[in-house]
Amino acid sequence: MLQTKAYGALDKHSSLTNLEIERRTPNADDVQIQILYCGVCHSDLHTARNEWKSTQYPCVPGHEIVGRVTAIGDKVQHFKIGDLVGVGCMVDSCGTCSSCAEGEEQYCETGFTGTYNGPVFGGENTHGGYSQAIVVKESFVLNIKHSEEQLASVAPLLCAGITLYSPLRHWNAGTNKKVGIVGLGGLGHMGVKLARAMGSHVVLFTTSPSKVEDGKKLGAHEVCVSTDANQMQSYLNQLDLIINTVSVPHDLNAYLQLLKRDGSMVLVGAPEEPHPSPEVFNLIFKRRQLAGSLIGGIAETQEMLDFCAANNIVSEIELVPMDYINTAYERMLKNDVKYRFVIDIKTL
Ligand code: NAP
Ligand code: ZN
Numbered sequence: 001m002l003q004t005k006a007y008g009a010l011d012k013h014s015s016l017t018n019l020e021i022e023r024r025t026p027n028a029d030d031v032q033i034q035i036l037y038c039g040v041c042h043s044d045l046h047t048a049r050n051e052w053k054s055t056q057y058p059c060v061p062g063h064e065i066v067g068r069v070t071a072i073g074d075k076v077q078h079f080k081i082g083d084l085v086g087v088g089c090m091v092d093s094c095g096t097c098s099s100c101a102e103g104e105e106q107y108c109e110t111g112f113t114g115t116y117n118g119p120v121f122g123g124e125n126t127h128g129g130y131s132q133a134i135v136v137k138e139s140f141v142l143n144i145k146h147s148e149e150q151l152a153s154v155a156p157l158l159c160a161g162i163t164l165y166s167p168l169r170h171w172n173a174g175t176n177k178k179v180g181i182v183g184l185g186g187l188g189h190m191g192v193k194l195a196r197a198m199g200s201h202v203v204l205f206t207t208s209p210s211k212v213e214d215g216k217k218l219g220a221h222e223v224c225v226s227t228d229a230n231q232m233q234s235y236l237n238q239l240d241l242i243i244n245t246v247s248v249p250h251d252l253n254a255y256l257q258l259l260k261r262d263g264s265m266v267l268v269g270a271p272e273e274p275h276p277s278p279e280v281f282n283l284i285f286k287r288r289q290l291a292g293s294l295i296g297g298i299a300e301t302q303e304m305l306d307f308c309a310a311n312n313i314v315s316e317i318e319l320v321p322m323d324y325i326n327t328a329y330e331r332m333l334k335n336d337v338k339y340r341f342v343i344d345i346k347t348l
Contacts, residue, residue, distance in 0.1 A: 006131035008060035012050035032071035038129035039064025039156040040341040051272035062129025063089040063115040086142040088158035103297040145309040153314035156340040164191035165304040166296030175199035180242035187245040189339035256282040264289040321347035
């Protein structure tokens, strides 16, 4: 067992604080990683505060992990000590169901094991990246091809990146497609960059007029302030695909009516309370689809990392020390993130 410093929540009301956790001695197929940086996802906040009503305490969040391999088991084939690697939202799955067989481990029929809060589908608790080290099965470890200097900005790709990449690919974003991204936060800013790199015409929808210029710099061809009814009106029936990253319940009709015939809106934001049900006529009259999407499989996550390395895509980050995390959560709730907090784990 490896005694490891960590930072986490003891219950849903208190601030995150210093903790000590144990990591297993690597099994034959395990990789032991010294964590260097960990991104801060809104899901960390939802989980630390038990907003999804499934949190096991103590809870050590963090599923945007990058670091260096410090030990490997005897049967590890693809990694060696010293390699730069990543770990995203999953650390295990059944490996045999049809979803796992098709490389869609996130939809594992018996439930994947989350990098933190593992028991959400049953099983032992797991602790995430707000910690100095982690031990993960080789098949859930990702290879990083970006340069070492970019490492902190690569961390958010492990969740925010893949959560946008996967639906953009699945719903065929690309040239001749008009793609809307709703919300310019951690997920949304990756959506803007990725959809742009895939060749789509990108329209960003934001509630924050202060983010309009940033949205354009990040790659949006157009930015619509969604609180302005006239601006919203000008996009009626225009979009092929919308990816909605908003973390709170809101009126989905406002966006559904912006889709063309046969267009799709994919929800990736996961609010504590449900959205009000959308108006059915907004769907049936134009055969529009409302869908959801969960992160992405391991092979697709590697594909996304390689795509980002080849296209020089990283996240826009604010690097913070570990004990800033409670302030970071409060700022996240005020939409005051540009555009992902990343924890410098050496400050733990
Ligand atoms: P974030 O950085 O806090 O960004 C959320 C964005 O939503 C904000 O920046 C804001 O953008 C917009 N927003 C916030 N409040 C709003 C309101 N009242 N009305 C309209 N827009 C509002 O969060 P994140 O880390 O990107 O995560 C977003 C959501 O996705 C969370 O619920 C998270 O749990 C979920 N998530 C899902 C998956 C998945 O696999 N499906 C994976 C990771 C995260 P503007 O200021 O531009 O309006
Ligand atoms: Zn996440």
